[in-house]
Amino acid sequence: MAETALVWLVDDDRAVRFVLAAALRDAGLRVAEFEEAESVLALIEQHVPDLLFTDVRMSGQGGLKLLERLHAHYAQLPVIVMSAYTDVATTAAAYKHGAFDYLPKPFDLDQAVAAAQRALAQRRSQAAPPAAPSRPGPRETELIGRSAAMREVFRAIGRVAASGLNVLITGETGTGKELVARALHTHSARALRSVVALNTAAIPSELLESELFGHEMGAFTGATRRHAGRFEQADGGTLFLDEIGDMPLLLQTRLLRVLAEGEFYRVGGRELIRADVRVIAATHQDLEAKVARGEFRADLMHRLDVVRIHLPSLRERREDIGLLAEHFLARAAEELKVGAKRWSAKALAAVERFDWPGNVRQLENLCRRLAVMAPGREVRVEDLPFQRETAVPAEPGWGEGLRRWAERELAAGRSDLHAAAVAELERVLFEAALAAHDGHRQHAAEALGLGRNTLTRKLGSSRRRRE
Numbered sequence: 001m002a003e004t005a006l007v008w009l010v011d012d013d014r015a016v017r018f019v020l021a022a023a024l025r026d027a028g029l030r031v032a033e034f035e036e037a038e039s040v041l042a043l044i045e046q047h048v049p050d051l052l053f054t055d056v057r058m059s060g061q062g063g064l065k066l067l068e069r070l071h072a073h074y075a076q077l078p079v080i081v082m083s084a085y086t087d088v089a090t091t092a093a094a095y096k097h098g099a100f101d102y103l104p105k106p107f108d109l110d111q112a113v114a115a116a117q118r119a120l121a122q123r124r125s126q127a128a129p130p131a132a133p134s135r136p137g138p139r140e141t142e143l144i145g146r147s148a149a150m151r152e153v154f155r156a157i158g159r160v161a162a163s164g165l166n167v168l169i170t171g172e173t174g175t176g177k178e179l180v181a182r183a184l185h186t187h188s189a190r191a192l193r194s195v196v197a198l199n200t201a202a203i204p205s206e207l208l209e210s211e212l213f214g215h216e217m218g219a220f221t222g223a224t225r226r227h228a229g230r231f232e233q234a235d236g237g238t239l240f241l242d243e244i245g246d247m248p249l250l251l252q253t254r255l256l257r258v259l260a261e262g263e264f265y266r267v268g269g270r271e272l273i274r275a276d277v278r279v280i281a282a283t284h285q286d287l288e289a290k291v292a293r294g295e296f297r298a299d300l301m302h303r304l305d306v307v308r309i310h311l312p313s314l315r316e317r318r319e320d321i322g323l324l325a326e327h328f329l330a331r332a333a334e335e336l337k338v339g340a341k342r343w344s345a346k347a348l349a350a351v352e353r354f355d356w357p358g359n360v361r362q363l364e365n366l367c368r369r370l371a372v373m374a375p376g377r378e379v380r381v382e383d384l385p386f387q388r389e390t391a392v393p394a395e396p397g398w399g400e401g402l403r404r405w406a407e408r409e410l411a412a413g414r415s416d417l418h419a420a421a422v423a424e425l426e427r428v429l430f431e432a433a434l435a436a437h438d439g440h441r442q443h444a445a446e447a448l449g450l451g452r453n454t455l456t457r458k459l460g461s462s463r464r465r466r467e
């Protein structure tokens with residue numbers, strides 16, 4: 001169950017949002033991004049994050065005004081103000097309105113992460129955790145793909161969208177399950193009403209029930225006003241329950257009852273609420289296996305699984321990779337307002353060969369990184385994190401390759417073999433783990449069974465060795 005702190009980031013400069021969000025995620029935090037203050041004020045009524053970063057000068061309402069309003073209504077929420085304006089008036093105004101910290105732009109990313117950690121530590125020492133939202137404000141994106149497998153998915157969406165039946169979407173992480181859920185909604189008779197999303201894994205279990213069904217004022221400590229749950233919000237529309245496999249058993253029972261009866265009480269409430277909701281659920285887990293282990297209710301699975309749409313992993317439809325890579329690279333340049341780049345033939349071929357454990361999301365993130373970081377207008381194979389020549393041959397039979405390499409080098413009279421081989425082994429492992437985890441150091445370190453600090457230290461020394 002994710003209990004990671006949630007940071008909201010408000011800045012109208014996409015490039016700043018991009019680098020800062022990446023650094024904060026790298027530090028193990030969850031980040032939601034906002035372009036302007038207005039959407040923050042609209043959403044915060046439902047969820048208060050653990051920390052908020054804001055720029056000062058933005059279109060619409062400025063950061064200081066936002067800070068003032070947040071401080072008045074959510075005094076517990078630490079706010080870090082960032083600005084290129086380091087004049088005394090701005091800095092002083094920020095602190096006067098209750099800023100936790102002030103970062104003059106351009107700032108060092110480590111400094112920003114350190115400020116975030118200080119703010120969160122202070123908040124933890126004084127407050128109970130707030131509700132965590134699912135991803136706010138997702139935009140409607142078109143599903144791309146021309147592989148036979150994706151055409152089959154499109155056909156399934158077309159067939160079942162209008163039927164109003166519950167749908168269970170399965171597939172590995174990042175394969176586009178949420179996108180399919182939104183497409184099902186858009187092409188249904190419910191399209192004029194909202195699609196409301198809830199990520200079961202992102203919300204602490206004790207808050208999940210009130211997130212789903214709402215609560216009355218005073219239902220529990222911190223329930224300072226009545227709150228409509230996602231079921232009520234989705235009335236007449238669609239409720240998208242992501243990561244349904246992570247739903248606690250008790251809540252599964254409650255959900256099943258609500259689905260069967262179409263009515264429920266808010267937490268702490270006496271008024272029976274009716275909501276006409278189509279449920280689309282998604283999971284990357286094997287639900288049948290969870291049922292067999294007694295972790296998921298079979299009757300709930302059957303109720304959700306009226307129609308099943310399975311999304312193939314990216315490596316099962318390699319013919320879509322090029323198309324997606326072109327699309328994402330162009331879109332990233334546009335979004336991040338950097339010059340357009342194109343793929344070199346070699347780089348594109350390497351991208352098509354790669355296995356993409358994080359699927360489309362990983363490819364999309366790589367394109368964003370390349371749009372900003374790759375030097376030159378053409379993305380070369382050397383710019384890819386997983387494509388440098390290795391001195392020690394890896395699969396197949398990499399032990400054999402290593403032996404041949406060692407024998408050859410020994411015959412040539414080389415004397416530092418151990419250090420060279422270990423350095424190479426680590427470089428390959430780190431690059432593979434970072435690529436598999438979208439460059440997220442903490443996750444990569446976990447996957448390798450290392451601490452994050454060890455990975456960072458080793459990455460630093462392997463970089464120094466190469467320079």
Ligand SMILES: Nc1ncnc2c1ncn2[C@@H]1O[C@H](COP(=O)(O)OP(=O)(O)OP(=O)(O)O)[C@@H](O)[C@H]1O
Nearest residue numbers: 141142143144173174175176177178179284360361
């Ligand atoms: N076929 C596609 N065409 C265009 N974009 C796609 C496609 N599939 C996925 N994406 C993009 O990839 C990212 C991940 O997709 P999405 O969030 O729908 O995946 P998911 O399967 O729900 O992931 P998770 O299981 O981790 O929640 C999104 O930014 C989405 O827009």
